[in-house]
Amino acid sequence: MAVASLVMLTGVLLTVPLIPAFKEVRRKTDAEPLNVIQRHAGDIRHFAHSFAEVIQELKPVLERCQRSGAGARGVLAGGSEYLVVGNSKNIPGLVKQGEAFMCSTVVAFVAEFVCPGSVIFGQEIYAHQRFTGGAHNQYRAILGENDVSLGPASTILRWAHSEKVLTAAARCHLYGRISAAQLIRVEQGCTFLRINAPRIELGTPLSAKESVGVSNNAVSGRHPGRLLYDGDFEIPAGEIIHNNIVTRGRLVIRAGARVEGSVKSNKDMLLEDRVTVEGSVISAERMLIGRNCVVHGPVIAERKMVIRTGTHCGDPQEATTVSSPEIEVEEGVLIFGTLWARQSGTVVGRQ
Numbered sequence: 001m002a003v004a005s006l007v008m009l010t011g012v013l014l015t016v017p018l019i020p021a022f023k024e025v026r027r028k029t030d031a032e033p034l035n036v037i038q039r040h041a042g043d044i045r046h047f048a049h050s051f052a053e054v055i056q057e058l059k060p061v062l063e064r065c066q067r068s069g070a071g072a073r074g075v076l077a078g079g080s081e082y083l084v085v086g087n088s089k090n091i092p093g094l095v096k097q098g099e100a101f102m103c104s105t106v107v108a109f110v111a112e113f114v115c116p117g118s119v120i121f122g123q124e125i126y127a128h129q130r131f132t133g134g135a136h137n138q139y140r141a142i143l144g145e146n147d148v149s150l151g152p153a154s155t156i157l158r159w160a161h162s163e164k165v166l167t168a169a170a171r172c173h174l175y176g177r178i179s180a181a182q183l184i185r186v187e188q189g190c191t192f193l194r195i196n197a198p199r200i201e202l203g204t205p206l207s208a209k210e211s212v213g214v215s216n217n218a219v220s221g222r223h224p225g226r227l228l229y230d231g232d233f234e235i236p237a238g239e240i241i242h243n244n245i246v247t248r249g250r251l252v253i254r255a256g257a258r259v260e261g262s263v264k265s266n267k268d269m270l271l272e273d274r275v276t277v278e279g280s281v282i283s284a285e286r287m288l289i290g291r292n293c294v295v296h297g298p299v300i301a302e303r304k305m306v307i308r309t310g311t312h313c314g315d316p317q318e319a320t321t322v323s324s325p326e327i328e329v330e331e332g333v334l335i336f337g338t339l340w341a342r343q344s345g346t347v348v349g350r351q
Helices: 002-027 046-056 060-067
Strands: 072-075 081-085 095-097 099-103 106-109 119-127 138-144 149-152 156-164 163-170 172-181 183-186 191-202 225-229 233-235 243-247 251-253 263-265 269-271 281-283 285-288 300-301 304-307 320-330 333-348
Touching: 046 060, 046 119, 046 138, 046 156, 046 172, 060 072, 072 304, 119 149, 149 156, 149 333, 172 183, 233 243, 233 269, 251 263, 269 281, 281 285, 285 300, 300 304
Parallel strands: 081 106, 099 119, 106 119, 119 138, 138 156, 149 163, 156 172, 163 183, 172 191, 183 191, 225 243, 233 251, 243 263, 251 269, 263 281, 269 285, 281 300, 285 304, 300 320, 304 320, 320 333
Antiparallel strands: 072 081, 095 099, 191 333
16 A cells, blocks of 8 residues: 555656646647747837936926026936036036046037047937047947037947937947938948948948949849859949849859849959949858949848948838948948948048
């Protein structure tokens, strides 16, 4: 009897841990897809939208400071201290830290503000009017309702968004997510990771005279076929191709050629000067895009990408994505949509 009881007890103890597995076999709840909250699924403006909701809490204070021109201090519902700067030309309460000055509170500027240089902002900034930053400033994050201008050698640690135009002077470091509702201009010597705007200018855009051979007019009404090549492939200079091109080797498109489809190579890809591609351009390794090229679709390289001056990616009517782990882009390049260097991106001078 004792032996039978012991065997029964052992069986129960061995069975109990398996109950969840038996239930899963019948109901299969773990086979369902995970519930992903879409607003967290990669929107470049997610953090800016979240901070805008925080600023709504300060709306009565901001309106009062706008009318009076005075400043205000307080604590947000989340526990962060805030400072509202009215018509003052200075930021009160800055603390000297080595060669720089430290501001450790959330700051809201209700009037147009020109910031001094060598200031470290440890929390987010909200600017209701135009914000102009000084040289060598460091920002955690910036939300601007108007234009935002970063001074030379400034740093964005997390994100920055302007509802109008965002400009970064020479040698800025743009980490995290940088976005604008109208235009972003990034000067020579800047580094970046992820940038999004309807229009992205790298350095000063080329004049119409300099942009020889650049046309953003896409061919419509065609449905190209597909050509597959086992090895390397080369499109001669000036040739017009009415097909999609896929090659298992290296792809070279010579100067002035036009492809009315997409191109993909499993090795390196070279687009010489004045090449036009109506579709996407994808390389499984490295990519070099020459001067004054036009690519209407996505531009993706799995290892490294170099884009020469005068090249246009995307167009005002249809945004695109330019992406690679490492991107080197010259001044004079114009991109409509997203520029995403997953490891490092640099704006260099014209070669």
